[in-house]
Amino acid sequence: MVFHLVFFLLSFSFYCPAFAKNISSPCNSNDLTALLKFKSAIHLDTSERLQKWVGKRCCNWVGIQCENTTFRVTEINLPGFISTEDFILQTKMEGVLTPSITLLTSLEVLDLGGLISLSGNIPKSIGSSLTNLRKLFLYGNNMSGEIPVSIGKLLKLEEIQLQENRFYGPIPSSVGFLNNLQRLLLYSNQLSGFIPDTISNLSNLVTLDLHDNALNGSIPKNIGYLRFLKDLDLSNNHLSGEIPASVTNLTTISTIYFDSNFLQGKISFPVNTGDMPSLGFLRLQNNQLTGNIPSNFGHLSSLKRLSLVNNKLEGSIPSSFGDLSSLSELYLDGNRISGSIPKSIGKLSNLILLTLSHNMIQEPLPQEMSMLNNLQILDLSFNRLTLQSFPKWLAQLPSLSRVLLEGCGIQGEFPQVLRATPSALQELDLSENSLTGNIPAWVGKLTELYSLNLSRNFLISEIPDTITNLHNLGIIDLHSNNLTGSMAKVFQLDTRFSGGSLTYIDLSDNSFSSGHENIGIGSQTGIQLLNISHNFLKSGLPTSIGKLGSLKTLDFSSNQLNSTLPESLGNATSLEILKLQRNYINGQIPSEFLKLRKLKYLDLSDNLLKGQIPNGKPLSSFPPSSYSGNRGLCGKPLPLCKILH
Numbered sequence: 001m002v003f004h005l006v007f008f009l010l011s012f013s014f015y016c017p018a019f020a021k022n023i024s025s026p027c028n029s030n031d032l033t034a035l036l037k038f039k040s041a042i043h044l045d046t047s048e049r050l051q052k053w054v055g056k057r058c059c060n061w062v063g064i065q066c067e068n069t070t071f072r073v074t075e076i077n078l079p080g081f082i083s084t085e086d087f088i089l090q091t092k093m094e095g096v097l098t099p100s101i102t103l104l105t106s107l108e109v110l111d112l113g114g115l116i117s118l119s120g121n122i123p124k125s126i127g128s129s130l131t132n133l134r135k136l137f138l139y140g141n142n143m144s145g146e147i148p149v150s151i152g153k154l155l156k157l158e159e160i161q162l163q164e165n166r167f168y169g170p171i172p173s174s175v176g177f178l179n180n181l182q183r184l185l186l187y188s189n190q191l192s193g194f195i196p197d198t199i200s201n202l203s204n205l206v207t208l209d210l211h212d213n214a215l216n217g218s219i220p221k222n223i224g225y226l227r228f229l230k231d232l233d234l235s236n237n238h239l240s241g242e243i244p245a246s247v248t249n250l251t252t253i254s255t256i257y258f259d260s261n262f263l264q265g266k267i268s269f270p271v272n273t274g275d276m277p278s279l280g281f282l283r284l285q286n287n288q289l290t291g292n293i294p295s296n297f298g299h300l301s302s303l304k305r306l307s308l309v310n311n312k313l314e315g316s317i318p319s320s321f322g323d324l325s326s327l328s329e330l331y332l333d334g335n336r337i338s339g340s341i342p343k344s345i346g347k348l349s350n351l352i353l354l355t356l357s358h359n360m361i362q363e364p365l366p367q368e369m370s371m372l373n374n375l376q377i378l379d380l381s382f383n384r385l386t387l388q389s390f391p392k393w394l395a396q397l398p399s400l401s402r403v404l405l406e407g408c409g410i411q412g413e414f415p416q417v418l419r420a421t422p423s424a425l426q427e428l429d430l431s432e433n434s435l436t437g438n439i440p441a442w443v444g445k446l447t448e449l450y451s452l453n454l455s456r457n458f459l460i461s462e463i464p465d466t467i468t469n470l471h472n473l474g475i476i477d478l479h480s481n482n483l484t485g486s487m488a489k490v491f492q493l494d495t496r497f498s499g500g501s502l503t504y505i506d507l508s509d510n511s512f513s514s515g516h517e518n519i520g521i522g523s524q525t526g527i528q529l530l531n532i533s534h535n536f537l538k539s540g541l542p543t544s545i546g547k548l549g550s551l552k553t554l555d556f557s558s559n560q561l562n563s564t565l566p567e568s569l570g571n572a573t574s575l576e577i578l579k580l581q582r583n584y585i586n587g588q589i590p591s592e593f594l595k596l597r598k599l600k601y602l603d604l605s606d607n608l609l610k611g612q613i614p615n616g617k618p619l620s621s622f623p624p625s626s627y628s629g630n631r632g633l634c635g636k637p638l639p640l641c642k643i644l645h
Helices: 002-015 017-024 029-040 099-103 149-153 173-177 197-201 245-249 319-323 343-347 367-371 416-420 441-445 465-469 543-547 567-571 591-595
Strands: 042-045 064-066 073-077 081-083 088-090 093-096 109-111 135-137 144-146 159-161 166-169 183-185 190-194 207-209 214-217 231-233 255-257 264-266 281-283 288-292 305-307 312-314 329-331 353-355 377-379 402-404 411-413 427-429 434-437 451-453 458-461 475-477 482-486 504-506 511-514 529-531 553-555 577-579 601-603 608-612 632-634
Touching: 029 042, 029 073, 029 099, 149 173, 173 197, 319 343, 343 367, 441 465, 543 567, 567 591
Parallel strands: 073 109, 109 135, 135 159, 144 166, 159 183, 166 190, 183 207, 190 214, 207 231, 231 255, 255 281, 264 288, 281 305, 288 312, 305 329, 329 353, 353 377, 377 402, 402 427, 411 434, 427 451, 434 458, 451 475, 458 482, 475 504, 482 511, 504 529, 529 553, 553 577, 577 601, 608 632
Antiparallel strands: 042 093, 064 073, 081 088
16 A cells, blocks of 8 residues: 555656655745644644644645745645534634734735634734735634734735634724725624625625624625625624615625514615616515515516515515516515515415414405415414415415414304315314304324414314314414313323424413323424413423423413422422422422522412422522412521421
């Protein structure tokens, strides 16, 4: 093997003398000094690459590339993520980036991205020294300080990636001199101040991502001069003002984000036929945008995803939306949109997701929506709809998986049209309507259901036996109805199938009288929230409840429980909220409750508990109100117990 390797190197050096000279020539003295100082400032390298930096022939070192004639260092490639055939490994270097890096005056690529413990600042003299730099990758580190003004002198820069650090201060206006820059990624830092107007001079820019900072002011008026821009993300800042009209000049843009800012004013940019033909993603959510949705949105023929969520937009949905033939996702939640859904929406044959919740949309729902054969998710919750009945055409959509019609004025019995739906429903939310009568037995045929929410209705009678057929059910919310009898069927869902999927159970504010004895029996280990408060349950908490290792919230308050607290409840060590107030629970608080180290909220008030509260956290750290109304209790945080002689 060694013979073949030597033969290969000798043969290669014969045909490629520059390579032979490269591996045998010593390092430039300035470059060697710079690299050794960099190495000495790193006190931990989990990749062990720097341990191999020995000798003076730095062009042979791992991660180093040199020019073939001058043998000056041109690239440092030490990214934190190392790919192998089997997996991707993230490594780290603990230490600082020393200013000595500026001695590498021939450096073209500096890639130290993803080294999660690398700290320090970008040297202020970087622009005066590394004039050949094309790529600067310092993303995903622990670096801080300001971005130096001298960065504007790096006229050959094509990419700057400084995202996911702790850089602060303004974006220097000098970046406007970087005419070769194609990608500028500064997101997830602590940058503040205005976005410099000079950024509009970056005529070759393809990606501009500044989201998750503290930038304020307005969007540069001439940002539309960035004619090659494909990705623009200014979300999660404190920007204000209107979206500049020049945005319409972004003739090859494919993504634009302005979400989670504090933008004020109207969406007023004019969109003419032919403008922004490649725009694929437009996100303006979580702002304070006002005015109407521009009527000419339909000209954005390549638009695939549009999100205007959580603004103050008014008026109706433009009929031109029907011309967005490529649209697959439309998010308009949380605005003041009124009027009816336009009939033209039915033309969106590629539409997969439509969410319009929390607006002021009125009926009628257009029959043309029945043509949305690819629609998978529909959310019309909390509008001014009074549907009275579940639309028949909606139940016949073949691809529908999630239907959310919370607070839509549906009346009468559970919708019979869902009995023969061709779609594999995974989520059904009909909460806060006026449903009456029983939960029908045929609901057990909806075997793909993962989430069922029928809360805040007027349903009566018992839970049907067939609910145990919903073996994929992870969330069941039936609270605030008038359901009676036993709740045991719910807790039998997981016992019939290995593994179980239930994570969220809310049966509160009903008239159940039994069935809680089944809790914890079987494979219900994944339950995280269990709320059975405000019912008529008697006896006590089952000892098997301690098997719920994932349980975070347990609420049995306002029932008629009349037993002692089970010691096994102390085994539910993931508990964060425990509410057992207003029952007839008696006896002492078990010392095993001291194992509930994650407990953040506790209410045992208004019971018949007695004796000393077990001494220690978390029990002693809760306020006296957590134990009030138990006349026999004493000990911290209540008054000390009296010692009987």
